[in-house]
Amino acid sequence: MPLFGPPNIPQLEAKRDSQGLIKALTYKDAAVRIAAAEALAPIKSPLAVEPLVALLKDRNPAVRRAAVGALAARGGGRVVEPLVAALEDSDPDVRAATATAVYRRLMTDPDQDARRATATALGRIRAVDAIEPLVKAIMDADESVRLAAIRALQAIGEVQAVVPLIIVLAHELVRQKAAGRSSLAVQRAASEALDALCDARSIGQLQTALTHDEADVREITVKRLARISTPEVADSLLAALNDRDSGIRRTAARGLAEIGWQPRPDETGARYWAALSEWRRCAECGPSAISLLVASFDNVDAIERTDILQALGQLAWEPDETNATAAHYWAFRGRWDRCIEIGRPAIGALDAVLRSNPRWRERLAAAGALTALNQPRSAPFTRIDLVRQAIEILDGDGDRTFKRMSLEMMLAEEHQYDPDAGERVEWCRCGYPASRVRSDALREPLTDLLGFEQSSTNATTYYCPSCDTRRTTVAT
Numbered sequence: 001m002p003l004f005g006p007p008n009i010p011q012l013e014a015k016r017d018s019q020g021l022i023k024a025l026t027y028k029d030a031a032v033r034i035a036a037a038e039a040l041a042p043i044k045s046p047l048a049v050e051p052l053v054a055l056l057k058d059r060n061p062a063v064r065r066a067a068v069g070a071l072a073a074r075g076g077g078r079v080v081e082p083l084v085a086a087l088e089d090s091d092p093d094v095r096a097a098t099a100t101a102v103y104r105r106l107m108t109d110p111d112q113d114a115r116r117a118t119a120t121a122l123g124r125i126r127a128v129d130a131i132e133p134l135v136k137a138i139m140d141a142d143e144s145v146r147l148a149a150i151r152a153l154q155a156i157g158e159v160q161a162v163v164p165l166i167i168v169l170a171h172e173l174v175r176q177k178a179a180g181r182s183s184l185a186v187q188r189a190a191s192e193a194l195d196a197l198c199d200a201r202s203i204g205q206l207q208t209a210l211t212h213d214e215a216d217v218r219e220i221t222v223k224r225l226a227r228i229s230t231p232e233v234a235d236s237l238l239a240a241l242n243d244r245d246s247g248i249r250r251t252a253a254r255g256l257a258e259i260g261w262q263p264r265p266d267e268t269g270a271r272y273w274a275a276l277s278e279w280r281r282c283a284e285c286g287p288s289a290i291s292l293l294v295a296s297f298d299n300v301d302a303i304e305r306t307d308i309l310q311a312l313g314q315l316a317w318e319p320d321e322t323n324a325t326a327a328h329y330w331a332f333r334g335r336w337d338r339c340i341e342i343g344r345p346a347i348g349a350l351d352a353v354l355r356s357n358p359r360w361r362e363r364l365a366a367a368g369a370l371t372a373l374n375q376p377r378s379a380p381f382t383r384i385d386l387v388r389q390a391i392e393i394l395d396g397d398g399d400r401t402f403k404r405m406s407l408e409m410m411l412a413e414e415h416q417y418d419p420d421a422g423e424r425v426e427w428c429r430c431g432y433p434a435s436r437v438r439s440d441a442l443r444e445p446l447t448d449l450l451g452f453e454q455s456s457t458n459a460t461t462y463y464c465p466s467c468d469t470r471r472t473t474v475a476t
């Protein structure tokens with residue numbers, strides 16, 4: 001055995017002699033340097049880091065590759081900077097080996113500090129190839145890693161990051177909504193990155209995001225599209241007018257307004273106005289508005305429902321359907337005959353009129369239609385049969401005197417007042433009976449003949465069913 005022969009790497013390896021192996025890293029023969037680096041990989045001696053880093057500058061590419069392998073095997077924060085720098089090695093094989101080391105090994109290092117440092121370093125050198133691992137890292141369990149990855153993606157500036165960033169932002173917003181807590185820092189960083197990346201170049205990416213399953217993702221996308229503010233985004237925003245989520249349709253319509261898009265009186269115009277809940281203007285776009293109005297009816301509040309029914313009336317809608325929406329429409333138009341034809345599905349619409357229509361004649365008609373459907377209601381009339389008789393007389397032939405006589409006869413027969421005891425009837429301005437005046441001049445409302453409403457203060461207010469005049473309020 002020669003005294004100054006080459007170091008015996010297998011022997012050093014077998015003895016786990018890291019000092020000997022580190023010394024061998026500087027041996028003149030490249031094959032020895034490679035073997036020493038490879039032997040050091042599983043030993044992971046902290047002392048080996050600096051000599052292995054120095055080997056990344058070796059003039060022999062195979063040696064540099066072995067050093068990359070040994071450093072990658074060790075992992076951890078200390079190897080991040082030298083390995084990321086080696087991504088720009090002059091030799092393609094070294095670069096490939098380093099890419100695997102950095103993207104696969106360091107970006108999934110068990111130490112979050114190493115993952116974070118790697119993401120940050122990749123952003124600094126604007127490593128375009130790093131987008132895929134960085135996109136994975138924006139879902140990292142550790143917040144500081146997520147932040148570093150987002151910032152790196154912003155620094156690299158490639159639009160492929162747009163959709164993943166929108167998804168991250170949406171997830172943070174969902175977390176905030178669901179649990180009331182989210183990472184504000186991640187939200188802010190993702191927003192800032194999107195501010196930087198969302199421009200005309202990213203329209204294609206944003207179009208892809210518009211087809212995402214999650215409504216929150218689509219909502220953010222529509223807002224981002226609107227902010228690009230060039231005519232090219234109009235098509236995407238118009239497509240979003242068909243979104244299944246009404247909030248997104250509204251955001252898209254607002255975005256279209258922001259970029260100066262002008263609706264025409266056609267189907268697209270109808271969709272635009274419907275998205276903004278401008279039902280009258282929707283109807284002005286013609287018959288194609290009908291299906292939109294009908295489809296929106298179930299999802300809006302009472303006030304908007306009235307607007308929709310009005311808009312459908314504007315379009316002279318003649319529904320063939322015999323469903324609840326058609327019944328609401330016919331009730332709105334005062335076509336009680338059509339409501340009765342529809343039958344059971346009309347009961348809800350008729351009840352709504354009976355409960356809350358401000359015109360008592362409509363309430364009376366709805367009560368009559370409900371009776372025709374074998375659905376008599378006790379409120380808001382005590383004796384609907386008497387009310388209907390009285391209205392019939394009032395609306396019938398004959399002069400004022402004749403009608404008063406007929407009404408008095410009917411009321412006496414129905415024991416609503418007693419002329420023989422000196423009582424008389426007092427009349428509403430419209431000619432409908434209002435109160436009974438007793439012989440002692442005390443007035444009592446003819447409650448059986450009036451419509452009534454229970455107030456929240458536990459009082460009952462009576463109304464003239466003919467002209468809606470408030471008659472009197474009685475505490476109960």
Ligand SMILES: [Zn+2]
Pocket residue numbers: 428429430431432464465466467468469
């Ligand atoms: Zn009246």
